[in-house]
Amino acid sequence: MKLSRKKRRLWIVVLAGLGLGTATALTLTAFQDNLVFFLAPSEIAARNPGPERAFRLGGLVEAGSLVKNTTPDGRPEARFRVTDGPATVPVTYVGVLPDLFREGQGVVTLGKLSPDGEFRASEVLARHDETYMPPEVADALKRTGHWDPKEGAPPPAASWNTMQPAPVRQGS
Template sequence: MTRKTRRLWLVISCLACLGLAAGLTLRAFSSNIVFFMAPSQVRAHPPSPDRTIRLGGMVVAGSLHRIVVHNTPVNEFQITDGQAAITVSYAGILPDLFREGQSVVALGTVERGGAFTASEVLAKHDETYMPKEVAEELRRTGKWDPRFGKAPDAASWNTMTSSEDSSHKNTKTGG
């Protein structure tokens, strides 16, 4: 084998592998990218039921209730961004830091009826933790602006319900 053909082999195998990697990445991207959505966005443009999304917002105070189906605990609660609320059902153990009135991110799919089935609920192991998507979203909707100080205390979010539109007034003074 000449030097040229050997080099050709090397180049071909490199290109083949990188091409394969690129193809696999694109294919995986097209079906597996998870978009973050706020409840009002889900309400406006419901994603298809086979699409996994991250739904984030505040847990509506007083909305959490539990039922037991075939010995499996199912938690139902509402997530709101202050404009719309989505009912989430989650079969499993809620994280230790899950609280009503605090921020949460749920991973799952939107059912045809508009309800959300979560396969995972995230609340990090830190009392002050606010998922960055939720913080972004709250800022976008005018519920909280980092320029006016820290995220409001959990207690003040307890008054936040899906129908309340004036909540940004009291949160801004909190900063």
């Protein structure tokens, strides 16, 4: 008698858990479009937010695309292109860029897409990738030609995460 009560409670919890899990999975799938923090350049054409609606554009800062100017009233201005591979969007931004903003790094910008296809950003956030490495290791990878940070993600972690570059290491 005691055992069966316990078993019944166990089954109730298992069934409730299954139901809740299914409901959550369905909800997340249904609202996935609303849960995105930013749109990638190649998603813009499909979604077509229009010139009036502010949205976030995210991707990598294209290598060699960053041009820094000063506006007539003396504020810093940056022009760069955001890419996700298949598509690229030019962006203009007036303001101070965050520390981590670099070519080849991820970025999320908030703004509006003007009819001429240029994205006018009012806010720029830098994204950080999931790699952590000491400066000497990054230098060694760059020096030996294994990685150009402007071109994007570093080589597979196993090739550098135990590297101890005291002297210049060639090859390997």
